[in-house]
């Protein structure tokens with residue numbers, strides 16, 4: 051897997067390759083140098099910077115291990131979720147190389163959406179159960195908005211809020227990442243961007259780490275791991291160079307920050 055698997059075409063200069071040999075509904079973006087098959091974005095398996103083969107070759111080479119979350123032979127949803135969470139956080143690079151993902155972006159998006167909704171909700175439950183600081187903040191929030199509520203309504207709205215905003219935040223992030231990678235020369239669709247974001251969202255688990263002496267430790271660690279995961283995903287799943295991947299992630303962070311303020 052050294053010289054013979056180098057990609058001979060980079061995205062952005064790929065017109066004229068025709069359709070993907072594996073997923074014929076997609077245009078090919080590169081040739082698999084192991085078997086020369088024109089390969090689309092979904093069927094490509096990037097093994098490292100500038101090294102990509104088709105999914106059939108990847109399977110033949112023993113790289114067919116599915117992400118536990120996408121593996122229907124896993125015993126329980128909870129176990130597959132936790133295994134995937136751990137693997138994605140431990141080493142984004144190994145995670146991207148070692149596991150094959152489904153052609154559909156749905157499993158990755160579902161995983162990301164669960165992380166984005168579940169962990170902040172658990173954090174709200176923890177705050178409500180361990181003191182009245184959140185209750186006080188909620189009273190202020192509703193008073194500022196001029197809405198009269200009961201404590202139960204306030205608590206319920208705090209519990210529902212993280213999950214309710216998942217579709218909107220996820221969609222905004224996917225569009226932002228899509229735009230950032232387009233600017234830097236990668237060729238992907240919004241659904242590909244949504245798929246790339248799914249597993250790096252495992253970093254949301256760090257919202258469960260409470261602030262230490264007023265320092266938002268969990269948020270800081272989570273952000274670092276999220277961006278690390280996203281760079282890993284971009285490096286492995288696109289042909290962006292490390293510099294451009296970093297640039298895309300910084301552009302994405304800027305866009306996400308602006309969206310947060312709006």
Ligand SMILES: [Zn+2]
Nearest residue numbers: 082085104107
């Ligand atoms: Zn091949």
